[in-house]
Amino acid sequence: MKIKTDFWLTVLAFASQDVFALDFLLEPDFSIKERYEDNLRLQEHPPRDNWITTVSPGLMLGYIAENNELKSNFKWNELIYHGESALDFSEKLGNISHQFKGERFKTDLSASYSEQSSLTTQLDETGSGDLRIQVPRFSKSISPNLTYSLSEKNSLQLGYSYSDVSFEKKTGGINNSLNFSDYTYEQFFATISHAYTERLSFNLSGSYSIYESSNETPGIFITSGLSQSSTTLNYQAGVQYLFDEKTQLAFSAGIRDTETESVQFRKVTSTGDIFSQSDFSRNTMGHVFSANFSRGTEWGSFGFNAGQQLNPASTGNQQTTTTFSARLFYNLSERLSTGINASYLQAEAVSTLNNSNISNNRTLTSLSPTFKWRWSDDMNLEFSYSFRQQNLETSNQTAIADSVQLQFSYQPQINRQVK
Numbered sequence: 001m002k003i004k005t006d007f008w009l010t011v012l013a014f015a016s017q018d019v020f021a022l023d024f025l026l027e028p029d030f031s032i033k034e035r036y037e038d039n040l041r042l043q044e045h046p047p048r049d050n051w052i053t054t055v056s057p058g059l060m061l062g063y064i065a066e067n068n069e070l071k072s073n074f075k076w077n078e079l080i081y082h083g084e085s086a087l088d089f090s091e092k093l094g095n096i097s098h099q100f101k102g103e104r105f106k107t108d109l110s111a112s113y114s115e116q117s118s119l120t121t122q123l124d125e126t127g128s129g130d131l132r133i134q135v136p137r138f139s140k141s142i143s144p145n146l147t148y149s150l151s152e153k154n155s156l157q158l159g160y161s162y163s164d165v166s167f168e169k170k171t172g173g174i175n176n177s178l179n180f181s182d183y184t185y186e187q188f189f190a191t192i193s194h195a196y197t198e199r200l201s202f203n204l205s206g207s208y209s210i211y212e213s214s215n216e217t218p219g220i221f222i223t224s225g226l227s228q229s230s231t232t233l234n235y236q237a238g239v240q241y242l243f244d245e246k247t248q249l250a251f252s253a254g255i256r257d258t259e260t261e262s263v264q265f266r267k268v269t270s271t272g273d274i275f276s277q278s279d280f281s282r283n284t285m286g287h288v289f290s291a292n293f294s295r296g297t298e299w300g301s302f303g304f305n306a307g308q309q310l311n312p313a314s315t316g317n318q319q320t321t322t323t324f325s326a327r328l329f330y331n332l333s334e335r336l337s338t339g340i341n342a343s344y345l346q347a348e349a350v351s352t353l354n355n356s357n358i359s360n361n362r363t364l365t366s367l368s369p370t371f372k373w374r375w376s377d378d379m380n381l382e383f384s385y386s387f388r389q390q391n392l393e394t395s396n397q398t399a400i401a402d403s404v405q406l407q408f409s410y411q412p413q414i415n416r417q418v419k
Contacts, residue, residue: 022063022064022065023063023064023065024062024063025060025061025062025063025064025071026059026060026061026414027059027060027061027411027414028057028058028059028060028411028412028414029057029058029059029060029409029410029411030056030057030058030409030410030411031054031056031058031407031408031409031410032053032054032055032056032407032408033052033053033054033056033405033406033407033408034051034052034053034405034406034407035051035052035053035054035403035404035405035406036049036050036051036052036403036404036405037049037050037051037052037401037402037403038401038402038403039399039400039401039402040052040119040131040401041119041131041132042123042129042131042388042390042399042401043132043397043399044397044398044399046399046401048083048084050081050082050083050084051081051082051083052079052080052081052082053079053080053082054077054078054079054080055077055078055080056075056076056077056078057075057076058073058074058075058076059073059074060072060073060074061074067100067101067102068098068099068100068101069098069099070096070097070098071096071097071098072094072095072096072097073093073094073095073096074093074094075091075092075093075094076090076091076092076093077090077091077092077093078090078091079091079117079120086134087119087134089117089119089134089136090115091114091115091116091117091120092114092115093112093113093114093115093116094112094113094114095110095111095112095113096110096111096112097109097110097111098110104148104149105146105147105148105149106146106147107144107145107146107147108143108144108145108146108147109142109143109144109145110141110142110143111140111141111142111143112139112140112141113139113140114137114138114139115136115137115138116136116137116139117134117135117136117137118130118131118133118134118135118136118137118167118180119131119134121137122179122314123364123388123390125309125311125313125319125321125323125345125347126165126311126312126313126314126319127313127314128179128180128313128314128315128360129179129347129360129362129364129390129392130179130180130360135167135168135180136167136168137165137166137167137314138165138166138167138168139163139164139165139166140163140164141161141162141163141164142161142162143159143160143161143162144159144160145157145158145159145160146158146159153194153195153196154192154193154194154195155192155193156190156191156192156193157189157190157191157192157193158189158190159188159189159190160186160187160188160189161185161186161187161189162184162185162186162187163184163185163186163312164183164184165182165183165184165185165312165314166182167180167181167182167314179314179315179360180215180314181213181214181215181226181314181315181316182213182214182215183211183212183213183214183312183313183314183316184210184211184212184213185209185210185211185212185312186209186210187207187208187209187210188207188208188209189205189206189207189208190205190206190207191203191204191205192204192205198242199241199242199243200239200240200241200242201239201240201241202237202238202239202240203237203238203239203240203252204236204237204238205234205235205236205237205238205252205254206233206234206235206236207232207233207234208231208232208233208234209231209232209234210229210230210231211228211229211230211231211232211312211318212227212228212229212230213227213228213312213316213317214226214227214228215227215316218269219269220269221268221269221270222266222267222268222269223266223267223268223269224264224265224266225264225265225266225267226262226263226264226265226316227262227263227265228260228261228262228263228316228317228351229260229261229262230258230259230260230261230317230318230350231258231259232256232257232258232259232310232318233256233257234254234255234256234257234288234310235254235255235256236252236253236254236288236289237252237253237254238250238251238252238253238290239251239252246295246296246297247294247295247296248293248294249292249293250290250291250292250293251289251290251291252289252290252291253287253288253289253290254287254288254289255285255286255287255288256285256286256287256288256310257283257284257285258283258284258285258286258310258318258350259281259282259283260281260282260283260284260317260318260350260351261279261280261281262279262280262281262317262351263277263278263279263280264277264278264280265277265278282351284350286308286310286320286350287308288307288308288309288310289306289307289308290305290306290307290308290309291304291305291306291307292304292305292306293305299330299331300328300329300330300331300337300339301327301328301329302326302327302328302329303326303327304325304326305323305324305325305326306323306324306325307322307323308320308321308322308323309321310350313347313349315349315360316351317349317350317351318349318350319347319348319349319350319360320347320348320350321345321346321347321348322345322346323343323344323345323346324343324344325341325342325343325344326341326342326343327339327340327341327342328340334374335373335374335375336371336372336373336374337371337372337374338369338370338371338372339369339370339372340367340368340369340370341366341367341368341370342366342367342368343364343365343366344363344364344365345363345364345365346362346363347360347361347362347363347364348361349361360392360393360394361392361393361394362390362391362392362393363390363391364388364389364390365388365389365390366386366387366388366389367386367387368384368385368386368387369384369385370382370383370384371383371384377413378410378411378412378413379408379409379410380407380408380409381406381407381408382405382406382407382409383405383406383407384404384405384407385402385403385404385405386401386402386403386404386405387400387401387402387403388400388401388403389401
């Protein structure tokens with residue numbers, strides 16, 4: 001009997017050490033936004049203006065241990081379009097990440113799932129710029145990474161990423177156009193880094209990516225469609241320099257080599273028999289680069305970013321996007337702050353087809369000053385104005401939009417680390 005008692009006491013002792021080694025995380029948050037848009041869809045001649053209310057509850061759960069941590073975030077955005085209820089949408093966003101640190105290696109794993117509105121996703125680097133209608137967008141992604149320290153100054157990072165993006169399909173209608181094409185994108189990459197000094201480091205990286213997209217526009221008698229498959233080899237060299245603890249500069253540049261194959265077809269809607277098909281192939285070379293500078297000070301922070309990359313897109317083909325952005329954040333007092341963000345994006349389609357109707361080349365310029373008041377430790381008020389201008393090359397259409405937003409956010413200051 002004594003032996004059994006000693007055994008269970010030992011087990012409980014180890015179990016207690018494991019339990020108390022974990023810090024469990026709990027962090028709820030809530031925000032509500034009221035936004036005015038004078039050109040919600042970025043049309044050349046907008047038919048109306050819009051008032052939009054967004055109610056966003058969220059929750060972060062996870063734990064922190066001695067050598068690993070897990071975090072999961074869940075967010076619900078309830079979009080209410082006053083006077084145009086057909087646009088109302090419930091966005092659902094969730095992601096989870098895990099990090100493990102060993103003696104000489106580190107692993108990272110992240111995954112996400114989202115159901116979002118096309119009105120909030122089609123202006124980014126993977127979008128088509130088309131905001132004419134409301135289309136649900138579903139996306140899934142996973143990305144595992146391993147970083148291994150080869151020596152005190154050298155490290156190797158290996159990684160993989162996969163994403164799947166699709167749009168809700170309806171029979172006929174504009175949302176079956178090539179501006180809303182489903183696609184998958186996966187990438188394998190490797191990066192080797194060398195710390196020359198405590199402040200200066202260099203890196204070399206290479207990647208191989210696969211992009212596949214497809215789209216069909218069904219008609220009463222005939223269905224037309226397009227599918228595309230691209231593979232890309234990418235090589236880059238970079239440098240990073242830390243001027244001090246709050247100031248850093250990073251730059252990388254390289255080349256890409258892309259092989260693309262496309263199939264354009266027409267088939268009988270009722271039977272699915274293909275009666276017309278055209279195959280195309282093309283090889284393209286291009287430059288890629290990224291640069292960023294950031295500095296933090298006692299009064300705030302500022303930074304600058306620039307880059308050119310080949311990105312997957314919902315246009316039915318990949319896009320070479322060139323971006324420039326700048327940001328400034330200034331603390332007026334302990335509770336008052338202000339800032340401004342400016343950005344420029346140029347997107348050019350990489351396609352095998354010489355059909356400008358599906359190229360969707362565009363430029364987007366935006367400028368957004370903000371003013372923030374930390375009302376209390378757990379409540380904030382933010383007022384912002386945004387100016388956007390988009391030019392669609394295909395239609396030679398230029399659209400300008402103004403937006404004003406007032407946001408209230410609440411994040412209770414609870415003891416989020418519960419042992």
